[in-house]
Structures are given as structure tokens and as C-alpha cells.
Amino acid sequence: MHGTPEQLIACHECDLLMERVSNHPNEDVICPRCHARIYYTTVNSIERLLALSIAGLILFIPANIFPILSLQVFGQSQSEIIFQSALSLFDGGLVLVALLILLFAIVVPLFQLVILFYISFSLHYHRTGRLLRQAMHGYQHLRGWGMLEIFLLGVLISIIKLKDIADLDIGLGLYSLAALIVVTTLSSVFFNPHQIWHEIDLNRQKARTNE
Amino acid sequence: MSNQLPRFKSARESGYLLCIDCEKLHPLSLEGEHCDRCGARLHSRVPNSMNLSWASLIAAVLLFLPANLLPIMTFKSFGQGEPSTILSGIIHLLDQDMLLIGLIVLIASIVVPVLKIIAMTILLCTVQFRLQTNLRQKTLMFRIVEWIGRWSMLDVFVIGILVALVQLGNIAHIEGNDGATAFAVVVLLTMFSAIVFDTRLIWDNGVTDSPANDDQKDTQ
Numbered sequence: 051m052h053g054t055p056e057q058l059i060a061c062h063e064c065d066l067l068m069e070r071v072s073n074h075p076n077e078d079v080i081c082p083r084c085h086a087r088i089y090y091t092t093v094n095s096i097e098r099l100l101a102l103s104i105a106g107l108i109l110f111i112p113a114n115i116f117p118i119l120s121l122q123v124f125g126q127s128q129s130e131i132i133f134q135s136a137l138s139l140f141d142g143g144l145v146l147v148a149l150l151i152l153l154f155a156i157v158v159p160l161f162q163l164v165i166l167f168y169i170s171f172s173l174h175y176h177r178t179g180r181l182l183r184q185a186m187h188g189y190q191h192l193r194g195w196g197m198l199e200i201f202l203l204g205v206l207i208s209i210i211k212l213k214d215i216a217d218l219d220i221g222l223g224l225y226s227l228a229a230l231i232v233v234t235t236l237s238s239v240f241f242n243p244h245q246i247w248h249e250i251d252l253n254r255q256k257a258r259t260n261e
Numbered sequence: 262m263s264n265q266l267p268r269f270k271s272a273r274e275s276g277y278l279l280c281i282d283c284e285k286l287h288p289l290s291l292e293g294e295h296c297d298r299c300g301a302r303l304h305s306r307v308p309n310s311m312n313l314s315w316a317s318l319i320a321a322v323l324l325f326l327p328a329n330l331l332p333i334m335t336f337k338s339f340g341q342g343e344p345s346t347i348l349s350g351i352i353h354l355l356d357q358d359m360l361l362i363g364l365i366v367l368i369a370s371i372v373v374p375v376l377k378i379i380a381m382t383i384l385l386c387t388v389q390f391r392l393q394t395n396l397r398q399k400t401l402m403f404r405i406v407e408w409i410g411r412w413s414m415l416d417v418f419v420i421g422i423l424v425a426l427v428q429l430g431n432i433a434h435i436e437g438n439d440g441a442t443a444f445a446v447v448v449l450l451t452m453f454s455a456i457v458f459d460t461r462l463i464w465d466n467g468v469t470d471s472p473a474n475d476d477q478k479d480t481q
């Protein structure tokens with residue numbers, strides 16, 4: 051094998067060793083053996099993530115304080131916010147299920163937005179970012195555990211299940227949730243770990259030469 | 262790109278290991294040390310991947326029956342009502358001509374977990390018995406299964422939403438049952454089985470799978 055580790059790259063899915071090639075933006079480097087995407091370039095990744103994480107953190111508030119649905123039967127009405135879908139199961143004794151809903155629909159999405167804001171803010175304004183490593187690990191390990199879009203589909207199915215027996219109103223919380231899902235989906239598209247680790251390297255080198 | 266290389270060769274065979282967290286390439290001698298870029302512990306393959314993946318898959322299979330037979334929730338109106346299971350909930354939707362919704366719940370709650378269990382069994386057997394066929398298709402299958410598996414949580418969310426909303430005392434109320442816990446654990450276990458599975462193990466035995474062989478096949 052020729053070349054130094056800097057000129058080589060391995061596929062994270064099949065461990066194929068290959069030589070690093072330069073790629074244009076919007077041009078993916080694909081593993082010739084297993085067809086995994088090895089690396090790619092995202093234009094203005096940091097700026098986009100900064101904007102999206104701020105938008106997401108703002109949208110997170112109405113999505114969680116306004117009712118997502120309210121229901122009327124025989125003059126009685128009941129409305130619910132996202133947190134109550136976990137709380138009511140907790141009261142009913144299904145502690146584990148309640149905990150999972152709390153994690154997947156509230157805690158993980160919030161953590162991801164906060165982490166994303168920290169990473170993009172530190173890199174955009176060239177801050178030292180002492181917790182950048184932990185933040186990157188956190189974000190990558192939480193990938194796939196934020197399930198807002200599945201929660202939204204669950205709300206739609208609940209609406210259809212109940213529409214014959216009760217009158218339902220869609221609340222402001224549900225619209226905010228839908229907007230929040232657009233933001234989190236876009237931010238996971240623009241989150242390019244390969245590129246961000248490279249930015250962190252550059253950021254660290256700059257900090258070292260300034261010292 | 263890989264034309265200069267004599268044949269497909271893994272990083273491990275060539276004396277390198279890839280940090281799975283930040284994708285930096287290190288010499289193989291650093292096995293067990295910490296990555297100098299991201300601080301993660303370096304392993305050329307995920308330690309104990311096969312044992313953990315098999316164990317969670319088998320646990321998921323064992324819990325699959327109780328998850329489908331135990332009631333997941335009970336709807337009560339004026340003192341009447343009976344518990345429903347995942348399957349009876351789907352049949353109820355189909356009976357009421359809610360075909361699309363019934364199908365979505367059927368796919369998310371039953372088809373996806375079953376397919377995921379079958380797919381993980383195929384992948385684990387491929388590594389365990391050193392099978393060398395259709396490796397690319399199996400990798401693709403893994404990507405699909407890993408992406409789609411989380412959608413099985415759908416019914417769990419529906420239960421939470423319905424229980425929170427339908428709390429009108431004697432007129433109508435819905436409560437959750439233990440089947441929901443069993444079902445959520447099945448989904449968690451299948452997700453965990455896929456997360457700890459190291460896809461690179463599939464390719465470690467594919468020694469004959471080289472571009473040179475591909476070329477020969479093409480000319481024949």
C-alpha cells in the first residue's frame with residue numbers, strides 16, 4: 051500500500067481502503083464496493099445549521115406549550131399538549147412507554163437542536179468550543195432517536211380513529227410541530243459530519259496558532 | 262479511484278483502522294487507544310458486535326408474541342368496552358373502511374418488525390457462517406431496515422395520544438395496557454440489534470470479491 055493516512059480513506063460500512071479524491075460540491079464520493087456515500091460537500095453547511103437550529107429552538111416552544119388537538123363530546127372538552135401523551139401513560143402505570151415517548155418526542159429533539167446550535171455557533175464565530183467533541187458524539191449518537199415525524203403521523207391516525215365518535219379541533223401546537231419537523235429534517239440533511247470534523251480540526255489549528 | 266489498488270482490500274488488511282465516530286484513519290496499532298481527533302475509543306471492528314446483536318434479536322423474537330397477544334389499550338364508554346390488541350385494532354380499522362390507515366398501522370406495527378427480524382437474522386447468519394453471496398444486496402437491505410425500523414414506534418405514540426385525549430370520565434376514556442410496554446421493548450430491541458451490528462463484518466469474508474473477478478465475469 052502506498053500513500054500516507056492523509057491520502058487514504060476507508061469506507062465506514064465495508065472498510066474498503068481507497069485513495070482520497072477531490073470532489074465538487076453536490077458530487078458524492080461513493081464506495082465502489084458497497085455503494086455507501088463516503089463523503090460529500092455541503093455548501094454553507096455551518097451557516098444553514100446555525101439558522102435552522104435557531105428556527106428550531108424557537109418553534110420548539112409553541113409546539114410544546116399549545117394544544118396539538120382538542121376534542122368535544124357531549125359538551126365536554128379535552129385538549130392535549132405533547133407532554134401529556136407521556137404524562138397520561140405515566141399516570142396509568144405504563145412508566146417505560148411514557149418515558150420513551152418523553153425521550154423520543156421531546157427530550158431528544160430538544161437536545162439535538164441545542165447541540166446543533168452549539169456546534170454551528172462555535173464554528174461560525176470561531177469559538178474554542180471546549181465541548182465540541184462531546185457535542186459531535188452526542189448529535190451522532192442521537193441520530194434516529196428523535197421521532198417527531200412519527201409522532202405527527204400518530205396524531206393524524208388518532209384524528210381519523212376518533213373522528214366518528216367526537217368533534218376534533220387541530221391546535222396551534224400541531225402546526226408548530228409540523229414546521230418544527232421541516233426544520234429538523236432539513237438540519238439532518240445539512241449536517242455533514244465529515245465536513246464538520248474537518249472544520250473542527252481547522253478551528254483547533256487556528257486557536258493553537260493564536261496562542 | 263480504486264483502479265490503482267491491486268484488489269479490494271480492507272483498511273484492516275492494510276494495517277489501518279477507521280475511527281467510526283469521526284472517520285479519521287489511524288494505524289491498526291492504535292487499537293484500544295483513543296482517537297486524537299474525537300476522543301472515541303478506537304476499534305477496527307465494533308467489540309462484541311455479533312453477541313450483542315444476536316442477543317437483542319433473540320430477545321425481540323421471544324417478546325414478539327406477548328407484544329401481539331396482550332392488549333395494548335382499552336376503550337371504555339359508559340362502563341362498556343373491551344381491550345384491544347395490535348391486530349384487533351388493525352382489523353377494526355379495516356372493518357370501518359379505513360383501508361389506508363389500517364394498512365399504515367399494519368405495515369408499521371407488524372410487517373416492519375417481522376421483516377426487520379428476518380433481515381437481521383439473514384445478516385447475522387451471513388457473518389456467522391461466512392456466506393459470500395449477494396453482499397451488496399444485503400448491505401442495501403440493512404440500510405433500508407435500519408431506516409424503516411423506527412417507524413414501528415407509531416402505535417406506541419398513537420396509544421399515548423389517545424390515552425391523553427380521551428379522558429372524559431364515564432362518557433369515554435381510554436387506558437393503556439401492558440402489551441404496549443412489550444411492543445415498545447420489541448421495537449427498542451430490534452433497533453439496538455441493528456445499531457450494534459457492524460456492517461464491515463459482512464465484507465470481511467468476501468476475499469474473492471475483487472474488481473479483477475468482476476472484470477473476468479464481464480468478459481465472459
Ligand SMILES: [Zn+2]
Pocket residue numbers: 061062063064065066081082083084085086
Ligand atoms: Zn463500502
Ligand SMILES: [Zn+2]
Pocket residue numbers: 280281282283284285296297298299300301
Ligand atoms: Zn475519531
